[in-house]
Structure formats: C-alpha cells, structure tokens
Amino acid sequence: MSARTENLVKAFGGLVVAWIIGMAIAEGLAAYGIDHWPLLGSVQAHITADATTYLIWQAVAIYVLVGGTIVYCAIRFRARPGDSGPPAYQRRYFGPFVIFWLVMSIAINLANTIYPGMVGLEQLWGIQMQAKHPLVVDVTAQQWKWTFSYPKQGITDVSKLVVPVGRTIDFVLRTKDVMHDFWVPAWGVKKDVIPNEIRHLYVTPTVLGSTKTNPMIRVQCSLICGNGHPMMRAPVEVLTKAAFKTWVSNNSF
Template sequence: MNAAKENLWKAFRGLVVVWIIGMAIGETLIAWGVDNWPILGSIQAHITADATTYLMWQAVAIYVLVGGTIVYSAVRFRASSMSDNEAPVYQKRTWAPFIVTWLALAIAINLANTIYPGMVGLEQIWGIQLDAKNPLVIDVTAQQWKWTFSYPKQGVTDVSELVVPEGRTIDFVLRTKDVMHDFWVPAWGEKKDVIPNEVRHLFITPTVLGTTATNPMIRVQCSLICGNGHPLMRAPVKVVTAANFKTWVANNSF
C-alpha cells in the first residue's frame, strides 16, 4: 500500500474511533433523557415518545458522523500537523459514486422513517380513535384568554376545570369563539389547533392519575400565541378514577 492510501486509511480509522466515542456519549445522554421524561400520561403520549426517541437515535448518529468528520479533519489535516512528505496526495476523481451512495442512503432512511414511526404510529393513534367504544365527549371552547368545558351527555356545562376519568378514551370537540388557539395538555403528548369556524376533534386516553396541583404537566395550555394574555391561557386538570368521576358528575350536573 502506497503512502497516500496508508494516510487515508489512518484518517478513516481515526474517524471511526471519533464516531464510536461520539455515539457512545450521545446515545447515553438520550437514554438518560428518555428515562427522565417529565410524564407520559396517556397512550398517545407513549406512542409519540417512542417515535421521538427513535428519531433522536438516528439524529445523534448522523450528527456525530458529520460533526465528527469536520472536527477530525480540521485537527488531523491541519497545516502544522505533518510535513510535506507526510501530507496525503490527492488526485482528481469523479464524485458520482459518492453522490449516488449518499442519495440512496438518504432516500432509504426517509422511506424507512415514513413507514416507522410515521405510518405505524399514525395507525396506532387512529386505531385508538376508531376502536373507542362509547368515548367520553367533552366540548372545549377557547376564547381570549380562557377555556371552558361542557359534558353534554352528563349534563355538565361551562366549567373551568377539566375533569376526566383514567383509562377511558375522550373525544375532545374543539371550538373557538375568536382567534386561533391550540389545545394542549403536555402530559398527554398530542395537541390540536382550534381554528375559527371549524369543529375539530382530539382523542386522548389518559393513563395516569393526577392533578395540576401535583404535576404542572397535567394542565390545559394554549400553545399558539393568541394575544397579550396567551401565557396565562391555561386551565386546571384532574385525572380521576371512574368512580370519582361519577361522583364529580353527580355533584356538578344540572
């Protein structure tokens, strides 16, 4: 093997070492972050968290590869690090194989991500919606800068606190009286824009008992800037047992 090829192989081996070390650090941080999610309080939150984690693993691998190549090349081939005799000899070559390889790899990764977590995750979320038997319907009304909730089948209207039973799929029927808002409970993962002159639906299945007082992630929060009072456009939430929900309905229905 001539000197030029030997230098290139040394560079390649060094880059592999940098990539492995960077991957180990990055993936360890991701694993720590996943173990410390604030709260996953619904089935939908677990689905979206799994998708996010999967894509983060990929992102770290690509980021470390690209960033590691830049840093390693800047250090390994800096002008003062080798003599003229040691410097690798470059020759004119076509870039076509390199371009075709990376295009094929990028297309393959994007197609794979479209299938999973894309289509698979959406099928899981839509499956919950389609398979829901007797979902709890809650009318949600947004307006600057407050939320009100009504339970039409239970006879509870215009309450300012959202109370839901654990383990039951809920059909949130979203409307706004003025501008565009966004209905979001951080612990439940998903959110939905509330658009003027439209009725929109968001299906959530809470799985963790709790209240806003015990965990601030369990709260209704507008996540779309809607005016001066936007930061304060929130509402308390309680996730209770089915028995406690029946008691609450009995005490608040007309």
C-alpha cells in the same frame, strides 16, 4: 499501497474511532434523557414517546457522524505552522460518496415514513375508531382562556377539565376568535383549534393526578395567539371512575 492511499486509510480509521467514541458519549446522554422522560399520562403519549425515542436514537447517530466528521477533518487536516501551498488532498466532489449519501438519505426518510410515521398514526387512529362510547367534552378556546362542557352530563362552561382515568375522551374543539392549540403535555398529543371549524382529539388518560401534583397535567395553548398566550392554560384533574361520577353529580344541572 501508495503514500496517499495509506494516509487516507489512516484518516478514515481515525474518523471511525472518533465516531465510535462520539457515539458512546452521545447515546449515553440520550439514554439518560429517555430514562428521565416527562410523565406519560395517556395511551397516546406512549405511542408518541416510542416514536420520539426511535427518532432520537437515529438523529444522535447521524448528528455524531456528520458533526464528528467536520470536527475531525478540521483538526486532522488543519494547516500547521510553516505549511504553505495548496492542501495535499483536495477534491471538489467524490462521486461514490455523493451517491451513497443520497441513497441512504432517501432510504432513511422512506423508512421513517413507514415507522414511526404510518405505524404510529395507524395506532392513534385505531384507538379513535375502536372507542365505542367515548366521553364527549366540548372545549372552547378564546383569548385567553379555556372553557369546558359535558353535554351528556349536563355540565356547561366550567374552567377546570376533569376526566376519568382509563376512558377514551373525544375532545370537540372550537374557538371563538383566533387559532389556538389544545395541549396537555402529559397526554403526548395536541391539535390546532381553527376558527369556523370543529375538530376532534381523542385521548385515553392512564395516570391519576392533577395540575397541583404534576404541572405536566394541564391544558396549555401551544400556538402563539396574542399577548396573553403564555398564561392561556387551565387546570386538569384525572379521577377514578367512581370519583368522576361523584364530580358529575355535584356539578350537573
């Protein structure tokens, strides 16, 4: 084995060791963050959280590999005091590596398109298709407030969103002015509200609570819509089915 090849083998070995150490640290931090995940308050939130968790694990591994290689090479092959002349090893490109990286990038992106992409969407759409009697809630957005109506229950234009736990809800989204985005962080999904268009978002809450008990349970516009955008929010309360019936009877006309 030539001296040049031997040095490259040692350098590669050092890179592998650095990657393993970096992976242990980074994946440990990722695991801590996942264990302290914000509230998952709906069936849909668990689906999106599973997808996000998978992509986090993958992104951390790739980031450590790429970022670690840059840092390692900057240290391992740095110019030292007294060095002069061109670097000992210098190549414009290395064909096998370029081909390998290209193939791996395409394969990873294709795999992600299938899972969690297509698989997750199929799960979300399946909930929507299987919902036989969803609770219909009309949501109206305008600068800078939300109003809610329950057409089948005879409740109109209330400023607080009240829903029962365990029942799929069909949010019918409209806007009176510009684009907004309907989002309850604890429910894990959101949808743009577009002028002159009626859109639907299906959510199945699974956790009792309210904005007072957990700020993640709130309606929040997540699309910049003007000066009042940061304050465009509305309180939410998730009740038991019995408590929701009582609320309906007290608020319907």
